[in-house]
Amino acid sequence: MQLRKLTSRRDFLRLSVLGAASAAVVAACAPAAPPTPTAAPKAAEPTKPAAEAKPTEAPKPAATTAAAAKPTEVAKPTPAAKPAGAAQQITLRLHARAGVEDEMFGNLLPKFEAANPGVKVVQEVFPGGDYPQKLQTLAAGGTIGDVLQSFTNSSMFQQFFVSGILAPIDDYIKRDKVDLSQWYKYSMDACLVDGKTGGLPFKSHPSRVGLFYNVDLFEKAGLKVPDLEWSYDTLTETAVKIHKPPDVYAFSHPWHDIAFYPIMSRMYGGDFFTKDGKSTEVDKAESQQGWIWHYDMMNKHKVTLNPLQTAPTPQDMFVSGKLAMFRANVGTKAAFIKLDKFKWSMTLAPKGPKGNRGSLAETDVESTTKASKYPDQAWELLKVLTSKEAGIGLAQQTGNRSSTPGGRPDVYNSPEHLNLPYPPGVQQVSLKAMNEAEEWRGPNNFRGLEVQRLADELSDLMLLDKEKPTKEYFARVKSEIQAIMDKPRP
Amino acid sequence: MATTPTQSVITRRRWLTPARREAFEGLLYISPWILGFLIFAAGPMIASLALSFTQYNILKPPTFIGLENYSVVFARDRLFYQSLTRTAYYAVAIVTVGVTGSLLLAVLLNQKLRGTVAFRTMFFVPSLTPIVASALLWGWIFHPELGLLNNGLALVGIKGPGWLTTTEWAIPSLVIMALWGGLGGGRMIIFLAGLQGVPQELYEAAAIDGAGVWARFRNVTLPMITPTIFFNLVLGIIGSFSVFTVAYVATQGGPARATYFYVYHIFNRGFADSDMGYASALAWVFFAILLFFTAVQFHLQRYWVYYESEERQ
Numbered sequence: 001m002q003l004r005k006l007t008s009r010r011d012f013l014r015l016s017v018l019g020a021a022s023a024a025v026v027a028a029c030a031p032a033a034p035p036t037p038t039a040a041p042k043a044a045e046p047t048k049p050a051a052e053a054k055p056t057e058a059p060k061p062a063a064t065t066a067a068a069a070k071p072t073e074v075a076k077p078t079p080a081a082k083p084a085g086a087a088q089q090i091t092l093r094l095h096a097r098a099g100v101e102d103e104m105f106g107n108l109l110p111k112f113e114a115a116n117p118g119v120k121v122v123q124e125v126f127p128g129g130d131y132p133q134k135l136q137t138l139a140a141g142g143t144i145g146d147v148l149q150s151f152t153n154s155s156m157f158q159q160f161f162v163s164g165i166l167a168p169i170d171d172y173i174k175r176d177k178v179d180l181s182q183w184y185k186y187s188m189d190a191c192l193v194d195g196k197t198g199g200l201p202f203k204s205h206p207s208r209v210g211l212f213y214n215v216d217l218f219e220k221a222g223l224k225v226p227d228l229e230w231s232y233d234t235l236t237e238t239a240v241k242i243h244k245p246p247d248v249y250a251f252s253h254p255w256h257d258i259a260f261y262p263i264m265s266r267m268y269g270g271d272f273f274t275k276d277g278k279s280t281e282v283d284k285a286e287s288q289q290g291w292i293w294h295y296d297m298m299n300k301h302k303v304t305l306n307p308l309q310t311a312p313t314p315q316d317m318f319v320s321g322k323l324a325m326f327r328a329n330v331g332t333k334a335a336f337i338k339l340d341k342f343k344w345s346m347t348l349a350p351k352g353p354k355g356n357r358g359s360l361a362e363t364d365v366e367s368t369t370k371a372s373k374y375p376d377q378a379w380e381l382l383k384v385l386t387s388k389e390a391g392i393g394l395a396q397q398t399g400n401r402s403s404t405p406g407g408r409p410d411v412y413n414s415p416e417h418l419n420l421p422y423p424p425g426v427q428q429v430s431l432k433a434m435n436e437a438e439e440w441r442g443p444n445n446f447r448g449l450e451v452q453r454l455a456d457e458l459s460d461l462m463l464l465d466k467e468k469p470t471k472e473y474f475a476r477v478k479s480e481i482q483a484i485m486d487k488p489r490p
Numbered sequence: 491m492a493t494t495p496t497q498s499v500i501t502r503r504r505w506l507t508p509a510r511r512e513a514f515e516g517l518l519y520i521s522p523w524i525l526g527f528l529i530f531a532a533g534p535m536i537a538s539l540a541l542s543f544t545q546y547n548i549l550k551p552p553t554f555i556g557l558e559n560y561s562v563v564f565a566r567d568r569l570f571y572q573s574l575t576r577t578a579y580y581a582v583a584i585v586t587v588g589v590t591g592s593l594l595l596a597v598l599l600n601q602k603l604r605g606t607v608a609f610r611t612m613f614f615v616p617s618l619t620p621i622v623a624s625a626l627l628w629g630w631i632f633h634p635e636l637g638l639l640n641n642g643l644a645l646v647g648i649k650g651p652g653w654l655t656t657t658e659w660a661i662p663s664l665v666i667m668a669l670w671g672g673l674g675g676g677r678m679i680i681f682l683a684g685l686q687g688v689p690q691e692l693y694e695a696a697a698i699d700g701a702g703v704w705a706r707f708r709n710v711t712l713p714m715i716t717p718t719i720f721f722n723l724v725l726g727i728i729g730s731f732s733v734f735t736v737a738y739v740a741t742q743g744g745p746a747r748a749t750y751f752y753v754y755h756i757f758n759r760g761f762a763d764s765d766m767g768y769a770s771a772l773a774w775v776f777f778a779i780l781l782f783f784t785a786v787q788f789h790l791q792r793y794w795v796y797y798e799s800e801e802r803q
Contacts, residue, residue: 014515133761159764164550246635256742300665312627312636377529433720449762453743460746464657490547490764 078453084115090119090374093145095135098125101149101404104204104393108325112384114253119377132156137313139165146372147381149202151364152190153258155446157365160447162489166367170194172379183386185405186361186439193384199367200386203394204407206437207360210330210430211350215343217248217324228429230350232267232293235325239303252314252326253294255463262360264290268437271352277444280485283478290358291462292469299465308460318344331431333422334403345423348433361437363407392416445489454480542770552767559771570772572747573755574779577662577795580751581730583665588730589722591673593715596681597707610682617675625739628667629654654741657748664736664749677722684718686707716795726789728780752776 068112096105102105104124109121124145132154137465138144144165150157160166161212187201211226220224221242226235235251242252254260265272270287273280276361281287297304305314305323315335319324321342333346349357366385368378384390393405403420405411412434418427442448461467517524541560544552563570599610621628629701631638632653640650653663696706712719734753737743743750743758756776760769 010515014518018518136761136764140548159547159549163547165549199549223643256744306634306652306655309633310740310742311626312633313544449758453758455763456742456744457747460744464655466657466746466747 004435012487041416048055052482075456084367088118089231092119092147092372092377094121094122094123095131095138095148095380096123096125096323097128097131097149099381100128101397101401103397103399103401104222104390107393108384109392112381114474116377116380119381120373121381124383128226135160138450139163142371144369144376146378147366147368147385150199150367152363152365152440153442153448155442155448157191157367157448158193158442159196159490161196161367164370166198167370167372167375168198169200169368169379169382170197173197175227176383178383182388182410182438184361184409184434186437188362189365190363190440191365201407202366202386203391203402203404204361204362204363204434205329205331205404206433207362208254208257208263209330209344209346209349209357209359209433209437210326210328210331210332210346212318212328212336212344212346213325214318214323216343217321218220219341221248226347226350228347228432232350232352235350236293236301236303239297239325240243240301241301246320249305249317249323250319250325251297252305252323252397253307254327255298255459256449256456257451259360259362260450261455261459262441263358264289264294265358266356266360267293267349267358268354271441273441273443276442277442278485280478280481283474283482286354288469288474290460291474295462295465298463308463321450329404330433331402331404333426333430334397335400337420337422341357343423344395346426347429348436357436359433359437361434361440363440374407388414392424395420443485445485445487447490448488450484454484508802528747530628536540538770540765541677542774544594544767545765546770548766555767559768560775563771563775569750569755571749573752574751576748576750577731577733577752577771579663580661580733581727583661583729584668584733585723585726587665588669588672588677589719589726591669592722593681593719595673596685597676597711600682600685602622609615613674613678615672619671621671621735624667624671624737626738628670629740630665655745656748660741660745660748664733664740667736667740668733677726681715681718682724684715688714697772704799713796714798717797717801720787720791720795724784728789731776731780749761 002129008251014124021141027364094105094109096102102123105123109123113120132151135144135148135150135156135482139160148162148166150166150204152158157166159183161168171177180490183201184204187204189202190204191197191199213226215225223238223242226238239250242248250459264274265282265287267290268286270284270289271281272287282291294304295345300305305317312320314323314326314328315332319339319341327349327455329347349359367380368375368382372378386406388406389409391408392414393409395403395405395411397403412431418431420427443451455477457482458467458473467473539699541552541557543554545555545558546552567580577578595613599606599613616624630636633639633651634655635655643650652661654661692714694708695711703711715755732753733751734757737751738757739756741749743754752772753776756769756772759772761767793797
């Protein structure tokens with residue numbers, strides 16, 4: 001038998017390609033592995049405060065359905081039910097945004113694991129901007145984790161819940177006799193969809209009701225700094241006096257923001273959505289006044305930074321010392337905690353004639369998923385993540401991370417929160433803002449982002465003075481937004 | 491004693507001719523690419539075509555709805571036409587100025603002068619800047635009051651426009667941004683390669699016949715690089731119609747949807763509104779439009795593109 005040469009180039013290539021193709025086919029046919037756990041980064045990427053979930057709850061601890069029974073304090077991590085088999089390790093996959101709450105998770109999760117031997121929590125973090133899409137993809141692919149954070153403003157939480165991704169927790173609440181009054185009422189209400197509870201409040205804040213100001217600029221101009229008694233007229237008059245571009249710009253406010261349309265509409269006592277979320281109230285005169293005020297500030301008095309300019313941001317302008325006042329999330333203060341270039345402080349947005357400042361209780365929700373193989377352990381983790389300790393840990397985060405506290409009165413009122421090293425009075429004002437926060441409202445059909453895009457287009461036309469804020473303009477706004485709100489749920 | 495081949499061996503040998511064997515081996519060598527294409531490109535494309543006939547919000551299984559999505563696209567979605575118009579405006583500006591500019595830049599950089607290599611590098615470097623970084627940077631430059639551009643214009647007595655904050659100047663601003671990175675990028679390199687492929691003897695012959703610089707450019711250079719121009723034109727149109735990142739980062743489609751491009755519309759409908767079925771329909775309409783434009787260009791090329799090896803009647 002003639003010995004064939006097995007090492008010809010052609011044969012070598014043939015075998016290599018066969019081997020590579022076979023490996024590719026085997027890899028493609030292998031079952032999908034769960035995503036590799038990623039450690040939460042220590043140096044967090046800055047996340048825009050606007051991307052935060054928004055708190056929606058006024059701080060009154062309302063009586064709950066479980067009030068009759070003895071309430072269970074959920075602050076301490078309680079041991080989860082041990083699985084059968086002494087050596088079995090349970091891994092819970094926790095989804096979160098990269099660089100936003102990692103400091104708190106880093107401190108809290110080891111304690112949970114220590115209190116629950118055999119349970120390991122693996123964080124899977126994703127960039128904030130891609131977070132909803134990433135979770136949608138995981139859910140569509142059947143690889144969603146055990147516990148995840150979602151947001152009410154963009155309707156992400158509501159959609160996930162009605163689509164069956166998130167697990168209702170009413171039975172667990174009843175079983176463990178959880179006292180729901182430990183969270184703000186509006187925060188808990190935000191976790192309800194169609195009468196069922198889809199999660200617990202992770203964190204809450206009163207949205208863009210903070211009014212930050214540069215004390216030095218006011219002193220230099222010989223003007224009184226903003227205070228809690230200011231009206232919108234006072235703000236306008238002061239802005240006109242202090243506005244001296246290019247050295248000093250008077251005021252800036254949010255724009256292109258799903259939360260800001262309700263806030264703008266509430267400034268003078270109106271609202272953007274009805275309570276049931278099926279209609280818009282922008283056709284009411286008191287809802288329109290806030291829009292007109294912003295129009296006047298931009299086009300009549302010409303004392304605001306153009307909010308359509310994405311760079312530099314109002315925060316950038318404030319830090320540079322050129323911006324006298326700007327309206328933003330109360331939590332934005334975390335970005336200035338080490339700012340010592342000038343004296344600064346924060347009060348609340350002025351009051352309208354009916355006493356409203358224009359706020360919106362916004363909430364991030366922590367939920368367990370229906371796909372979780374360990375629902376009991378996931379529930380225990382959920383309770384820990386929404387505990388007082390977690391809420392205080394959130395408030396104490398440093399750097400560019402979110403410092404929005406947990407959605408609980410005992411967190412907002414805690415010495416740890418009130419004594420954070422902000423300028424005098426800032427934390428007390430934050431507490432007041434949360435106590436006065438107006439309820440969260442959104443579209444019943446979960447099309448908040450679609451509404452926002454349309455509202456952005458129409459409000460831009462007004463801001464750019466291409467449309468005057470007349471009755472006809474608002475009739476058009478009402479009609480076009482109502483057309484979206486009349487659509488069915490996606 | 492030699493063995494006689496069996497009948498099956500003889501049949502196999504007749505079937506596996508050298509040509510077939512070579513073809514089979516060629517396929518085998520490119521099979522990893524084919525597999526990748528099928529799994530990661532063709533498969534999703536077929537899936538998206540199927541999804542375009544469904545209502546699908548990603549979180550629940552798709553529901554067949556026939557041609558409803560396409561009906562909405564053409565008859566009820568005003569943003570379809572608006573976004574297409576804005577995209578076409580952007581594409582026309584980018585392609586005409588971009589292709590012309592890249593060609594002229596390539597002609598300049600093709601001169602045998604001192605420092606040409608350094609200039610080629612300098613012009614190419616902006617194209618390496620990530621789009622996101624470029625958008626953020628230009629956001630600052632375009633600031634109406636604080637930006638470099640308007641402050642520079644003010645020095646010569648010109649009051650600059652609002653750039654990204656006005657509906658009239660938003661798209662021109664994005665065009666400027668794109669040209670800064672695109673003029674000296676890959677397109678210029680391709681033109682350079684094309685220019686360097688023009689036979690020198692043609693220039694010499696033209697010069698002997700008394701042709702000046704412009705005449706040589708018009709009658710020798712341009713005709714000889716028409717294949718390169720055609721290539722850049724086709725890719726330029728496809729690329730410019732696919733504009734998304736710069737609008738997503740710099741303007742979010744504003745102000746007042748002035749930069750609400752078609753792909754951004756697809757993104758919003760698919761990922762923001764969770765209407766993946768409708769977004770798939772939009773994507774296939776987009777594919778059909780681009781295919782049409784490409785087919786038209788391929789049809790028209792016979793009238794103006796000259797291939798050296800081509801024989802024309």
